[in-house]
Amino acid sequence: MTTSLKLEDHVSLITGAGSGIGREIACAMAREGAKIAVCDIDMDGANETVATIQSGGPGDAKAFRMDVTSEDEVNSATDAAVEHFGRLDSLVSNAGVQIVHAIENFPVEQFRKVVDIHLTGAFLTTKAAVKHMYPAGSGSLIYMGSVHSHEASPLKSAYVSAKHGILGLARVIAKEGAKHGVRSNVICPGFVKTPLVEKQIPEQARDLGISEEEVVNKVMLGNTVDQEFTTVQDVADVAVFLAGFDSNALTGQSMLISHGWVMK
């Protein structure tokens, strides 16, 4: 019996694919047959993702060093990925960091760093990707937003600003890209246990003056319908769906994957 793969002949470039959510999206797409440009500043992490994909198949992968805040690195890695795999069908703009402080203690260079990686990174990778997608007349742009694209939390002025900004960027590109067959959507996960979140638990406990258990049960999961973390697999399933959905019927949207934390 032959089973058809959802992303056969599909090429995806994924930023921040050396860890957490980006890695799982890369692996999930490759399990559906896609070829993945695994982009990260952490080449050890990127190479580990590539090794996992190559040992499991049926897709393929190659690691590319890319700092998403550097226009030169974004352009050269994107062009090299297209040269290597021959096409580009989707971009997953996922690289991110989290820095939390109350506004009165937030160093401006740390605010700029968060906005630069999430928002300028999404802008630069989009600009580099559409150069290949527009002439091909097709493409799927997938942005990693967050529940914090719709909600606010204390201590997260930089992250919430950047994640709200990603919604605006994605909606503009949905309008600009439509005539080129390019879709643009945002995935908005709730809390997912990755290194980015593990790091925040003690930091938030310290800054909010509560226990780590309270950070998890009240701050992170308090508004979900079932007090459960979203998983990397949940997010990856949605990314596979968006990568394979090939009409403008689904564009300019944000999809909340958050155990009902936010309903829109």
Ligand SMILES: NC(=O)c1ccc[n+]([C@@H]2O[C@H](COP(=O)([O-])OP(=O)(O)OC[C@H]3O[C@@H](n4cnc5c(N)ncnc54)[C@H](O)[C@@H]3O)[C@@H](O)[C@H]2O)c1
């Ligand atoms: N974990 C969560 O709860 C959660 C929830 C909602 C949204 N998100 C978003 O998901 C995305 C991935 O987060 P994660 O939880 O997997 O974190 P992670 O820390 O596990 O992975 C982030 C990856 O981004 C890479 N990266 C950081 N700066 C970079 C740069 N300048 N250029 C290229 N790569 C860079 C890191 O090296 C790392 O491999 C982020 O955009 C994050 O905001 C995460």
